[in-house]
Amino acid sequence: MNGRPLVLGRREFSPEELVVMAIINRTPDSFFDRGANFTDQAAMAAVERAVAAGAAIVDIGGVKAGPGAEVTAEEEAARTVPFVAEVRASFPHVVVSVDTWRAEVGDAVCRAGADVLNDAWGGVDPGLAEVAARHRAGLVCTHAGHRPVRPRTRPHRVGYDDVMADILEVVVGLAERAAALGVPRESILIDPGHDFGKNTRHSLEATRRLGEMTATDWPVLVSLSNKDFVGETLDLPVDERLLGTLAATAVSAWLGARVYRAHQVAETRQVLDMVAAIRGTREPSVARRGLA
Incomplete structure (x- = not known):
């Protein structure tokens, strides 16, 4: 596990803290919630629930990750910038992240109060850093497959001589470039990019070998929630992937990942707290058994 504090916005997280990043999709065609949080009112209610359930970070996205209708930078900004400002005003101590690959959108959301830019497409726009x-x-510096990466595309017969070696080369390179540009080192994370530019076996191997990422100088974020690698492993549709997601979450926590991007916050928080208690970095909430 990386031994440095992680500093995001006004928050500092110790090396032992396991942090939940709640997914708030401001899209009408999200693969998981199918547009449930597209309206401002619904999205704000989702933020309130996530924070109450234990999320320290909310990750706001204005474009569906997979293929779909074109979303211009102007439309993406319209979906995210005013909402970022609203969340910033309503939750001053919550870390606000925005899932975008576009530099112009990143600049606009940072001006509105965003603390983190979650670049899920591996630096396709170098201006974002x-x-x-x-x-x-x-x-967030993510491995999204072979270069050049095309946002919102699915992998097709992709292959790697060594998938983890490729992941490490890309994300460490992106992180070092960001630090050289002036992004605070304590505010940079690396993400193996489950499903992005990978088939299910690649994502399983990335999970199994996550310790190689956590052994670097960079804190690791994982985005596992209800993804296709879980669905294909268990042959389950999107709405039945929670248990598989939580199993991958527990393994990732044991191997040292520090931030967990999730749809189901309360369940993820419980798994992380249990892993931390087993590891010895968190006390049980109560201790009665055998003491009376």
Whole structure:
């Protein structure tokens, strides 16, 4: 596990803290919630529930990750910028992250109060890291497959001689570049990019070998929630993948990942608290058994 504190916005997280990042999709075609949080009212209610359930970070996205209708930068900004400002005002101590690959959107959301730019597409727009540096914002550096990466595309017969070696080369390179540009080192995370540019076996291997990522100088974020690698492993549809997701979450926590991007916050929080208690970095909430 990386031994440095993680500093995001106004929050500092110790190396022992396991942090939940709640997914708030501002899209009408999300693969999981199918547009449930597209309206401002529904999205704010989702933020309130997530924070109450234990999320320290909310990750706001304005474009579906997979293929779908084109969303211009202007439309993405319209979906995210005013909402970021609203969340920032309503939850001053919550870390606000925005899932975007576009530098112009990143600049707009940082001006509205975002603390983190979650670049799920592996630096396809190199200007995004420059924006993060200019605003002193955090940055998530993700492995999204072979270069050049095309956002919102699915992998097709992709292959790696060594998938973890490829992941490490890409994300460490992106992280070092971001730090050289001026993004605070304590605010940079790396993400193996489950499903992005990978088939199910690649994502399983990335999970199994996550310790190689956590052994680097960078804190690791994992985005496992209800993804296809879980669905294909268990042959289950999207709405039946929670248990598989939580199993992958527990393994990732044991191997040292520090931030968990999740749809189901309360369940994820319980798994992380249990792993931390087993590891010895968290006390049980109560201790009665055998003491009376």
